[in-house]
Amino acid sequence: MGTPSIIALDAMSGDLGAEVVVRASHASLEKYRHIELILVGNEAELRDLVTRIIGEDPRLRIVHASEVVEMGDAPAEAVRKKKDSSMRVAIDLVKSGEAHACVSAGNTGALMATAKFVLKMLPGIDRPAIIAELPSMHGSIHMLDLGANAQCTAEQLFQFAVMGSIVTADIRRIENPRVALLNIGAEDTKGNDTVREAAALLQASTLNYVGFIEGNDLFNGKADVVVTDGFSGNVALKAMEGIVGLVKHHMKRAFTRDWPSRLQALLARPVLKRIAEETDSRNYNGATLVGLNGIVIKSHGGADAYAFQHAIDTAVVEVRNQVPQQIGNLLRQEAA
């Protein structure tokens, strides 16, 4: 591991501002020896934050960008009109080869459109998809698309499966990950036409396709990669976020409703703390926009420094594994 991984960080687009990104950079510089970071954004503001939080580090530099893509900006507008945004400049650094990957907590639609425009798609892939690692009872699963494509064809679902298979094999270091299609029943006749056509394509492929999976089976180890369209994927992901919030709300209320309950909470604190850690979604921050000629990692907009650092971790792993090149190779193999 002689050559460092160089990661460009869009420091301006997250909900919590640049300080979060600078603090995450600090932690990442301490964690990895072979890393170089490029903070992209308002130079004066970033300089101040770096001086205060990190000090001098030859592995960190700042690249100025005069604009910021807002959460409400339309994707096409962001591409056309904000050519000096921190998001755009970070992606440009990947295009020019000055960075091996970039991380942004900005507007998902704008990030996708800009990345597609600047980096272009891999041959054989129509549109980028969003893939992320989710916790399961036996380690984790990867799921895509989590919201990039609100309508998908069977061919796109097939392309997602190819990309998901590569990413999962790399990140989790497993051979031939088991690929499943999310559906509303396990039988062949269930679901809509698109998902049944995608199943036929997957059955005829070299991928390790294991069939349909239902939402309640996502986390019990039946598959390593779960493929779905961006509408259902995003709905499922956010519904899970919602229900975890609800369960935590019930727990909090139950443990604070009267003095005996509070005492029990105090006595059980070490265990409750461990549960909070194990169900902490920040450990799963950092989704990848796959299908592009380059590595683009999307952090949650509201990520704090701890969560943003996890998105940087994802970038580091993908750089080491040269994920886009590998996807390109497998696609050529499937097409042959």
Next chain:
Amino acid sequence: MGTPSIIALDAMSGDLGAEVVVRASHASLEKYRHIELILVGNEAELRDLVTRIIGEDPRLRIVHASEVVEMGDAPAEAVRKKKDSSMRVAIDLVKSGEAHACVSAGNTGALMATAKFVLKMLPGIDRPAIIAELPSMHGSIHMLDLGANAQCTAEQLFQFAVMGSIVTADIRRIENPRVALLNIGAEDTKGNDTVREAAALLQASTLNYVGFIEGNDLFNGKADVVVTDGFSGNVALKAMEGIVGLVKHHMKRAFTRDWPSRLQALLARPVLKRIAEETDSRNYNGATLVGLNGIVIKSHGGADAYAFQHAIDTAVVEVRNQVPQQIGNLLRQEAA
């Protein structure tokens, strides 16, 4: 409340057999004075169970049915070939007016197809939808379609909204329930064509339409009725079930991993028990097939007696409120 509600129970189609249904019947007969139950299925088996579990009760009778719809039966086959199934006979009792509603824990597709064939749709409704009550931080929400229609048009989503609004108003006793469309973003431009067209239809209606809602906002009180297609709805529902299982798995593991943890679990037992009760999905068993000329309640296939009894509760409320008639009235009003 002089006239009793008469509920037909398909006693044979659930995963756990007839005993569960007989035990649930026993509990319901004790809970409600003005109820009559008809157990439908194998007469000898049911007679035995009733003698053993309930004894004599003039409010309970048995109607024989010689066949059972299996979980693997294709819906069309169930309609055509199993005319003396417990499911079919229970629905026939609703059609003939001998029962005011029926409850079945059987094959969802077969239940829908049979109910549609026997009872017919309300004028103005194309297809039945599955609606259920889900817990939220401020009481509950109703969501539909939870899996009856894997592909939907904007017009169908609109019809679901009308039906959902009526059911929610009745069951939760709220006027003008707030209706939201499930989407992958809150902005008007988000999602696919179908959901955007449905939004336009809802905006022009007399319903209390409050806009798009994302999965993570389902449970924090922003809407009373959430409308989506059966694919996304089913995926969201089951993904939530999956993640609740995962959280409980983490809790259990954390509280049993060593002796100090086990001691803490023991000390916190009253609170843990309350949390388990509050997050018990059995309290939300009993989804309604809306849009039909009659009341059909779908219980979870794996429901135990406690859960099945909750499905009977749902039937009782809908009979009292004459839900199908009310939906018909509102549809006529919207069409006028």
